[in-house]
Amino acid sequence: MLASCGIYNKYEQNTDAPAGVFGAEQGTNAAVGDSSIAQMSWREFFTDPLLQQLIEQVQASNADLNSARIAVEKSEAALKMAKMAYLPSLFFSPQGSLAKFDDNPWSKTYSLPLQLSVDLDVFGAITSKKRASEAVLLQARLGEEVLRTNLVSTVAQQYYLLQLLDRQLEILTMTDSLWSASLETQKSLYENGKAYSTAVNQMESSYLNVKTQIIDVRRSIRSTENALCRLMGDAPHKIARSSWGSAALHHPHTQGDTGQRMFDTRFLKVGVPAMMLQLRPDIRMANHAMEEAFYNTKAAQAAFFPSITLNAEAGWTNSAGGLIVNPGKLLLGLVGQLTQPIFARGQLKANLKISQLTQQDLQKKYVQTIIDAGNQVCEALADCEASREKAAYYQRQVQVLFDAYVGTHELMDNGKATYIEVLAAQEDLLSSQLNDALNMYKGTQAVIALYIALGGGAK
Numbered sequence: 226m227l228a229s230c231g232i233y234n235k236y237e238q239n240t241d242a243p244a245g246v247f248g249a250e251q252g253t254n255a256a257v258g259d260s261s262i263a264q265m266s267w268r269e270f271f272t273d274p275l276l277q278q279l280i281e282q283v284q285a286s287n288a289d290l291n292s293a294r295i296a297v298e299k300s301e302a303a304l305k306m307a308k309m310a311y312l313p314s315l316f317f318s319p320q321g322s323l324a325k326f327d328d329n330p331w332s333k334t335y336s337l338p339l340q341l342s343v344d345l346d347v348f349g350a351i352t353s354k355k356r357a358s359e360a361v362l363l364q365a366r367l368g369e370e371v372l373r374t375n376l377v378s379t380v381a382q383q384y385y386l387l388q389l390l391d392r393q394l395e396i397l398t399m400t401d402s403l404w405s406a407s408l409e410t411q412k413s414l415y416e417n418g419k420a421y422s423t424a425v426n427q428m429e430s431s432y433l434n435v436k437t438q439i440i441d442v443r444r445s446i447r448s449t450e451n452a453l454c455r456l457m458g459d460a461p462h463k464i465a466r467s468s469w470g471s472a473a474l475h476h477p478h479t480q481g482d483t484g485q486r487m488f489d490t491r492f493l494k495v496g497v498p499a500m501m502l503q504l505r506p507d508i509r510m511a512n513h514a515m516e517e518a519f520y521n522t523k524a525a526q527a528a529f530f531p532s533i534t535l536n537a538e539a540g541w542t543n544s545a546g547g548l549i550v551n552p553g554k555l556l557l558g559l560v561g562q563l564t565q566p567i568f569a570r571g572q573l574k575a576n577l578k579i580s581q582l583t584q585q586d587l588q589k590k591y592v593q594t595i596i597d598a599g600n601q602v603c604e605a606l607a608d609c610e611a612s613r614e615k616a617a618y619y620q621r622q623v624q625v626l627f628d629a630y631v632g633t634h635e636l637m638d639n640g641k642a643t644y645i646e647v648l649a650a651q652e653d654l655l656s657s658q659l660n661d662a663l664n665m666y667k668g669t670q671a672v673i674a675l676y677i678a679l680g681g682g683a684k
Contacts, residue, residue, distance in 0.1 A: 233349045234523075236356070236516040240588050246498040246599030261496025263504045263679035267377050270676055275465050276384050279453065283380050286458045290376060293369040300358070300365040307358040310351045313343040338540030338556060345535065350527035353520045360517035367513065370506035374682035376456065381673050383453050384466060387446060389666040392469040394442045396658045397435055404432045404651060407634065411644060424644035431648055435655070469662070493609060493672070495602065495679055504680025505598055511591040518587050522580040528573050531565040598678060605675035612668030619661035626654040 262270065268277055284290060321335040346352055411428045415421070450464045502508050538558040566573060630650040637647045676682065 233352065236360075236519045238512055238515070240515065240591050242498070242502060242595050243592065243599070246501070246595060246602075260494050261500050261504070261679050261681075262494050262676055263496065263501070263681035265676075265681060266684045267381075267682050270681060271381060273384075273467055273471070275467055276381060279384060279464065280377055280380050283376055283453075283456045284373065287376060287456055288458055290369070290372055293365075293372045297362070297365045297369055300362040304355070304358040304362050307351075307355040310344070310355070311346065313341050316340045316342075334542070334544040336540060336542035336544060336556060338538045338542070341537040341539075343535045345533040347533055348527045348530040350524055350532070353523035353527060357517045357520035357524065360513045360520065363513040364510050364517065367506040367510035370683040371510065374506065374677055377682040378673055378677045380453065380456060382670055383449055383456075384464075385666060385669045385673075387449050387453075387464060387466050388469040389662055390442055390446045390449065391466070392662045393659055394439065394446070395469075396655070396662065397439045397442060400651075400655050400658075401432075401435050401439065404428075404435055407647060407651065408432050410634075410637070427648060428644055431652065470665075493606075493675060495606070495675070498599065501598060501602070501679055502595065504683075505678075506680070506683055508591075508594055508598060508680075511587070511594045515584065515587045515591055518580065518584040522577070522584055525573070525577040525580040528576065529566060531563050534562045534564075536560045536562065601678035602675065605671050605678050608671030609668060609675060612664055612671055615664050616661075616668065619657065619664050622657045623654070623661050626650065626657050630654045 267280065271277060271280070317337075317339055319335070319337045321333070324332045324334070344351065408425075408428050411425050415425050451461045453464050454461050536559070538556065540556050542554065542556045630647075630653075633646050633650040637644065
């Protein structure tokens with residue numbers, strides 16, 4: 226009895242979280258305070274109405290999310306079954322028999338009993354199993370949240386990738402028009418004896434390269450649209466979307482700002498590390514996994530103690546002792562049974578050891594989950610800052626290279642620049658424009674990653 230006193234203890238989370246989980250350097254640059262962007266619902270965080278509609282469609286019809294909902298329902302059923310274990314079981318088990326001995330007539334016996342059995346949870350085995358089932362249910366619900374946030378992140382990133390591809394297609398289409406004019410100019414100079422055929426060939430090769438890039442981008446657009454359709458469980462079709470930069474990711478300080486300010490970590494409130502522990506579903510799920518292991522260990526400990534069962538029986542029978550009487554008589558019975566394990570071939574000790582080792586393993590995994598979460602936050606903050614810093618350089622580079630392209634083209638028209646200089650200016654400008662668009666997309670990815678890493682997207 227003394228050894229069983231701790232079996233009814235409830236789970237308390239006593240695993241220490243690592244200090245400085247956001248990292249010292251990133252923590253000083255980020256806006257640490259009593260609020261976090263993760264507290265915003267995804268409808269508030271993503272302002273684009275077409276993106277909001279797309280996320281809702283995916284959440285309504287995604288097969289994996291539907292499986293997660295079913296897993297929650299299964300866990301709810303298992304918890305209900307665990308709670309019902311406190312109640313007695315009742316069975317109706319009629320029996321009948323025919324017997325004959327030598328030349329005696331057939332004897333007919335019957336019994337119509339109701340059998341009731343109750344397990345007395347003296348040492349907490351049923352309670353521990355019920356509490357473990359509650360932890361399993363919480364894990365299933367949080368597993369659904371994890372999948373929901375991942376879907377929000379995936380859909381948002383794919384949506385903005387479509388916008389990036391649209392922007393790249395726009396740049397390439399405009400480049401196609403400009404380079405076509407340059408090619409025609411070069412052909413005219415060749416026909417007038419002012420240029421070599423080599424210049425025309427190289428100019429045309431560069432122009433055709435743009436054509437192939439346009440085809441690649443269009444193919445990427447189709448592939449991205451198909452990927453989003455798969456998430457919705459729908460046949461391939463065109464995905465409606467707004468134009469690049471028309472509805473930016475936002476924070477109240479950056480409403481309508483699609484430039485560097487959107488990625489500035491000074492305006493991206495990350496909150497405090499303890500807030501991330503409360504908001505991230507995977508960290509909470511890891512905690513409930515430890516809780517489940519805790520109660521499984523309690524149940525394994527309870528298996529060493531006696532189990533007490535009360536069995537009652539009431540009904541009618543025509544078999545009373547060695548006599549056979551008709552009509553039947555009332556049958557009543559009550560049996561109390563205590564079972565104390567003495568030697569179970571090592572199964573009880575093995576189960577307890579396995580449960581204790583599982584508990585230790587999950588404690589280490591819980592700490593690692595927190596470390597991984599902090600690393601994700603630090604990486605996202607660093608990516609945001611890098612995109613912000615590069616954005617100004619890329620924008621200036623595009624402007625400088627555009628002016629260089631225009632000036633070089635004018636010099637070539639006047640015979641003061643070679644086709645090689647024009648080709649270099651054209652290709653540098655195109656590369657810079659594409660890199661600028663890609664950097665903006667990477668910054669958008671970083672902000673989305675930061676939002677999810679802090680625990681946003683579940684609501």
